[in-house]
Every structure is written in structure tokens, then in C-alpha cells.
Amino acid sequence: MSEIIQASTVGEALETAASKRPGSPMFYYEDKEYSYASVNETTDRVAMALLNMGFVRGDKIGIIGLNQPEWLYMYFGAVKIGVVITGLSVRYRDTELEYILNQSETRAVLTLASLGEMNYVSFFEGFKPRIPNVKEFIFMGGPGFKGSFSFEDMLQTEIDKTRLDQAKAAVEPDDSIMIIYTSGTTGVPKGAVLSHKSQMASARGQAVHTSTCPDDNVALALPFNHVGGVTCGVLTSLLGMGKYILIPMFSPDHIAAQIKKYGFTTASGVPTMHALVLMNEAYQALDLSQCRMAIVGGSNADDTLLKKIYDSYPNARVMNLYGLSETSGAVVLSPWDGDFETTLKSIGKPIADFEVKVVDESGKEVALGETGELCFKGDAVTKGYYNMPEKTAETFRDGWLHTGDMGYLDEEGFIYLRGRKKEMYIQGGFNVYPVEVENLIARHPKVAMVAGIGVPDEYLGEVGRYYIVPYPDANPTEEEIKAFCKEHLADYKVPREIVFRAELPLTPAGKIQKSKLEEEAKEGK
Template sequence: MQDWTVHNALTEAVVRHPNKRFLICNEQSISFKELDEISDVLASALLEEGFKKGDHLAVLALNQFEWLYTYFAAAKIGVAVVALNVRYRDSELVYMLNNAKVKGIVSISEFQGFNYPSFFDGIRDRIPTVEKFIYIETGTVCSPSFKELISRPLDKQRLEAAKQTVQEDDPVIIIYTSGTTGKPKGTLITNRSILESAKAQVDHLSIGEEDRTIGCLPLNHVGGITCTIHCSLLSFGSVVLIPEFIPETILKVIDQWKPTVFGGVPTMYIMLLSHPEIKSFDLSSLNICIIGGSNVDPELCRAIELQLPEAKIINLYGLSESSGACILSRLTDSIEMVQESIGVPIGQFKVKIVDNERKALPTGEDGELAIKGRCVAKGYLGLEEETEKVFSGDGWLYTGDIAYLDHEGYVVYKGRKKEMYIQGGYNVYPVEVENILLSHPKVAYAAGIGVPDEFLGEVGLFYIVPKQGQTISSDELIAYCNQHLADYKVPRQIVFVNHLPQTPAGKIQKTILKQQYLAQLQ
């Protein structure tokens, strides 16, 4: 029996449907066979450039063919892709590249006015392990170029030898998730764990080769790489890649390509459904609408039902540590059930609810949600203590989320045990933002909480105590954060205060800040 690896899954698709269109983007398409052949050439070229099993190759790009050429090429030779967000800036990129000891970077040259070649040239001395800078666009001066790498002759014998060394327990992608220490944690997702999550989702939702999925969730997130790409790979379906989420673009793509599956966070649905010209587009092909990132609001459910009456609404719960989806609504669930519960464990995965001592709690009692199954990732890169806290020795993943099980085995999500909030579908940990704010020369103390927002679900509200004698404005702090953080982490609200509530040990009491905020709303 062959190992359950990403490259073997692609080979199976080539054997079954070699010329079927798998990826579609900007009027171009790539078949399973073409993806396999191009990634073979790139994998061979990477070997020639000195990459070997166990190395890490960062990808900083939009949802585009080159991202996936690189991913599948790296998977074939046992090189783990370090998935980066195009919104990351210096503090995040420098930390992640060093933490992962990245050997090379495949990057776009520009995004929204940000010049990546100039940026990386300016920080080379701060990322000493990075030997190769490979830019996707033609015209960018670099050696080797991406175009040149995929034009080289294939060393088939060397490549086949490398493929034979790849095992299902080897990391295939590293996705960074922020931690309560303020430092992002690199989740080691393996060949087996990513495929197990995707296969469980495919089987649970009866996704087949006739299905076509909109690929608008970023590929550096499990929503994009697992729930979209690998689900379509294993079901022999197809994906319409969307480089950047623009509501009108999505509506036009649905009208043109007639996809059957759309997956997004609530904010995406709100933006689409509120588009003034939505009635002029034919959206009737959609029969599954998957919503991840937070509970489905009843009002949003009603809006989806109104605009997409033929579509089944599905809740999806998953995280980087579970490699993708692990809990989903059933296709037979009523709209009331979708609003009340995030669903049931899929595949052979198991769930339990535990107390603070990690003892199982009875049905109906709130506690921490724990997941067990072959979808669980390997742990965190270089963080043994954090890994031991979250990934137990007997296979359980402790999520830090609060939930309870009802009498029918459905998981009812209550909130987060951690301080993390979800802004527009992106996870944000206040401590990471606080660390940036505290690096500002005029800031003495900073404390952030997530507060409700009608459009984004939650946004960051940060309380600031300026240093004595210093005057600072909200605009100045927001501009400062924009220089150092992804835009979705930048505070949306800043409140200046003279002091922050503290415990006798000197820790800021964020529960009091939350209570004070809620009291103001009453």
C-alpha cells in the first residue's frame, strides 16, 4: 500500500482524470496532468538548486497557479512549504522566516503598492538562513527566476528517488497561527493529516467529480489549501481560483463558471449578499454554502436563503491544528440546527468536552472542546512546551474553545477560552498587537479585547496608557501598526486611559475591561 501522501493523491487524480480541468484562474485552466508535469519540473529544479527533504520553502503569493506549482513540487521532494500571507509585514515575516529556518522564498513582486524585492533586499541580514529569492513575475531581476525553474529539463531519475523518501507523517505545509505568548506558532501539518481532513469533508458532504468550488479563501490558510484544494483533488473536482476577494469578481465568476460549492467566512457572505447588483448575476448553480470562522448568525442564514434558495448552508469548524475541517453540519440539518450548532465530528474523528483538569464532562455541560483523529497536526515547530499543552500524548487536540455536546451528539459552540478574536474571518491575538504597540516610544501600557462589530463580526479595541508627558493620537498608533502588522490585526478602535485595571501580581485584568465595555452599551 502506498503512503497517504499529497504527491500520491495527485498521481491518483492523473491516472483517473488526466485531462480534466482542475484549476481555473483568469480565463486560464490547468488539468491534473499539467499540474503534475509542471510541478515535476519545478521539483527537479528545486533539487538541482540544493533543496532536500526536511528543508523549508516559503511561499508569499496570492491564490494563483504558481502557489500550487510550488506546493505540489515541494511535496514531491519532502520540502515543507511555509505558507505566508501577502498582508504580513516586517515583524511577522522576519520572525516566521527565522523560526522556520527557511531556505528559500517564492514570492510575488508587488501587492497593493508593497515592493517585495526591495523589502527582502533590505532585511537580508536579518534572515540569514534564506539562500534563494525566487520571484514569480517575469521582469523581476533575480536568479533563479520562477519562469526559468519551470523551463529546465526534468531529471526524472533524481526526482523519482526523492519521491520515494516522502512519508505520510512528514510535514507538507507549515501554517502560522498566533499564540498567547505573542509569537506566532508554526503548525506542522503532515501529508496524512491534511488528506484525512479533506477526505472526511468530501465524504461528509458527498462532494464529487462534477463539483466545482470557488477558491477565494487564501491558500496560506487551511480553508484554502485543505477545505478547497485538497477536497477538490480527492474528489476529482475543480477549483476556480480567486487571487483577491472582490465581491463583484466573485459574482461574475459564479455567473460564468457555474460552481456548486462556495466556502467563506461570514464577512465574505455579507459583502456578496449586500452587493447592489447581485440580482443581475445567476447564482443558481450553488448548492452548498460552507460558512467557517464563527457561528452562523440567523440574519445571515435568512439572507443566504433569500438570495440562494437552492443552496444548503453548512457550518464548518476547523483550525490549523486539525489541518482543516473536523466538525461540519449534516446535509440533512434544518436551518434551525445550523443556527444552533456547528455540527458533528466528521469521518472517524472524535470529540469530547473537558473541564480545566481535562476530565470529560457530561452532555450539556460547557467545557473545552477537544478533537482526536488522524487530522490532528504534528505539533508546533520548535515549541515543545506549547506542543505538549495543546497536543496530548494520547492523540487529543485541546482547542481552547468552549462548547458543549447536546443529546444528539451535535457540538454547540459557546466562545473562545483564549483571548483571540476573529476579525473578518482572520484570527487575531491581542497580545501580538500589544507587543507592537508597546514598541512605540510613546506607549507605556497596551491592552486589547475583541468587541462585536456588525460587519466584521469582531474588531480589536485597544486601551492605551501613554508614557508620562507624552501626547499621542489614534491615527499615529494605527499608522505605526500598519507598518508592522497585517492589516486585519491593526486596531479598529483605540481608547486612551490613565491606568488599566491590574491584579495584585501586576497583570492587566482584561475581564474588567470587557465588563466595562459591555456596561457602556447598556
């Protein structure tokens, strides 16, 4: 049985791990090893630097960075003293940054000096008037503008232990720790307010369920501004005192090279990541028998991909993972003793002591086997949305999170996902959940990726339009795909429109961004 840290705050968890396994690697980055003790000490310096700058419990700081040590140093340093992290992405540009930084009332930003063609120094120097709440700009990897701060200088801060300990002692489990904005698959982004308690509850539930231990190693490519990277990856590993490889940006070649150097026990990512690494020749050449667990999360995985994962890792338990920003991370995983045939159909069962129910439009529980909205309850559920009382009241009711995901329960307690409530379209009076059709189309041997939406139709109200990315050198036809669907689906579920694409828009978390497809459809594209 693995030992799982039982701390009540994230800072306490890191300090416990550093005391128990000081010299053990916490993570690897660019061919260098970072121990638990060194990370703990460095993050104390960052915490002290923030105190010297006048930061107090409840202040917010956004991070624009890759999966790199500096991101983790700021995260752990800030939360040790009650400063809240605002999740930002390197993909965000002026519209998203203006909205999120203002809506969250963020005080400071830690950012790369530049990335690719994006010069953040000149960008923020001219952008300051549009984000009046942001008082401090901290740059890493290069000099900033006049009046800004250097993160490298913060790392050299001398520690006043008495003052630092006082700030740490004031942090409570119910304190906010992060504001993570929904990835924008629908509507205006909402900032889910995670607490130490909620983030730790999800991470602990996953660590216990997966028996995370010091021998474990996982390549972390999911971005840290989302729960998939920070909770399911960083904190789950921390509580089991395991280790991970920081993958700055998703790259199958880089992942393969790092795993070849450091090994791995866990393959983890959203379906698109799994599909792409398993198509990579360097990855296929690795010893995949060392992997004990393959976890697929973030969105519904089709059974063709799950079978490929099952066949690729001969000694691994394949698990689905379900979680949301609003649950701080995982709340559902496939059980260890479940058979693979069930894993192909079901996302699993609630972990830890998290509860699930399925309700109809009026909020009344439905019978087993009947489709309704999935609702969850437990310590992992977040406080609500930042400065959005109406949206909070609509989504968080009587301790239950109403997810907007449709599904049903069977008599054994397995959860079956049917798709997003708002994604459902009504074709000729029949309810159609795109995920069901997507899962079928994904089985077609010529289809690499697929996403479906409902579009207006003069006669049927709405019809299904499915966007397909074929495999290289495969040339499926519209008639071929429709014939395949007719063979396996009720006629009202068969797509009326097929659109072939070279690629599909993705959110920063790697999910297919249907809102972009819906926007294009409205514009007649």
C-alpha cells in the same frame, strides 16, 4: 456515490487525479483553464528544479503570493519531494516575516516581484541580513536582484525521471508538509506542523462528507497560506477530482464575474465573505439556484447571516464548518440530514472518524450540556507547534488537541460553540462569552459586523466593549443597541460600552482580529 481518491500523500493524490481525469479542468484562472495533467507535469518540473538547486526532504520554502497558479505549482512541486511549505501572507511586513522565517528555519522564499506599493525585490535585498536562514530568493512576475532565481525559468526545467522518482518515493505520510502560523487573534503566532497524513485526513473527511465530485466547482478566495484555502478548498476538490476558480484576492465583483462565466456548485467562505458577496448587486443577479451547498467556516456565524444564506441559495444545503490550523482543516461539519434550525445553533458533528470531548479546567470530561473546552482526536490533528515544545505539550495532550474553544455537546452529539476560552471575560463575577452577545447584536437590522472584548473596569473587574460596523446609511445609537440586548440577554451580558466603527481589523484569513482591538483598548483608543 462520488469517487474519492485514497492516496497517502498529496503528490500521489495529484498523480492519481491526473491519470484518471487528465484533460479535465483542475482550476480556472484569469479566463484560462488548467487541466489535471498539465498541472501534474508542471509541478514535476518545479520539483526537479528544486532538486537541481540542492533541496532535500525536510527543507522549507515560504510562498508570498496570491491565489494563483504559481502558488499551487510550488506547493505541489515541493511536497512531491518532501520539501515543506511555510505559509506566508501578502499582508505580512517586516515584523511578521522576520519572526516567521527565522522561527521556522525556512531555507528559501518564492515571492511576487511586487504587489501594489510593495516592491518585494528591493525589500528582500535589504532584508537579507535579518533572515540569515534564507539562502534562496525566487521571484515570480518580474526580475529579481543579483543572485536570485526566476520562477519562470524553473517552469522550463527538464525532468530526470529516475532522480525525481527516487525523491518522490522517499516521501512518507507522516512527513511534514506545511507549517501554518496561527492567524494571531491571540498572542505570538505559533507554527502548526501539518503532515501529508493530517492534511489528507481532513480533506478526505470533508470530500466524503460533502460528496465532492468532478461536477463540483467553487470560487476559492480564502488565502492558500491557511487551511481554509489549501485544505478545505484545494485538497478537498483534488480528492473528489472537482474543479475551482482561483480568486487572487477577495473581491465580490470578481467572484460574481467568474461565477457568471464558469458556474458554481458550492459557495464557501468565512462569515464576512458570505455577508459581503450577498450584498453585491452583480452577485445577487447570478443564478444562485445552481449552488448545491453553502459552507460557512472560520468563525462562528450568527443566525441572521445563516438565514440570509439559506434564503439566497434555494437548492443548497447550508453547512457550518469548524476546523483549525491544528486540525489541518475541517473536523466538524453540519450533517446532511440535520434540520436548519439545528444548523442555526450548532456547528455540527465530527466528520470521518474524528472524535470530540468536552473537558473542564482540570482536563476531566464534563456532562452533556455543560460548557467546557472542546478537544479533538484523529488523524487530522497536527504534530504540534514548530520549535515550541512547551506550547505543544500544553495544547496536544495524550493524542487530544485542546482547542481553547469553549462549547458543549447535546445528547445527539451536536457541538455548540460558545467562543474562545481566552476571549471569555468575567463581569461582576459572571462568565460572559462574547460570541453569544455578538450573535444577538448581529441580528439587529442596522448592524453589519460586530466584535466584542472584555476591558478592565474599576468596579466590575471587566466589562464588555462591543465594536459595531453599521450598514450603510444606518445610524444606530448606543442606547438602541443596549436596549435591544436588555430585551434578550441577562443583565450581566448586556454591553457596557459600544463603539461604532467604519471597519474592523481582519486577519489574513478574513476573521475579525480581536487582538488588534485589545491592543487598541490597552492604548486607550
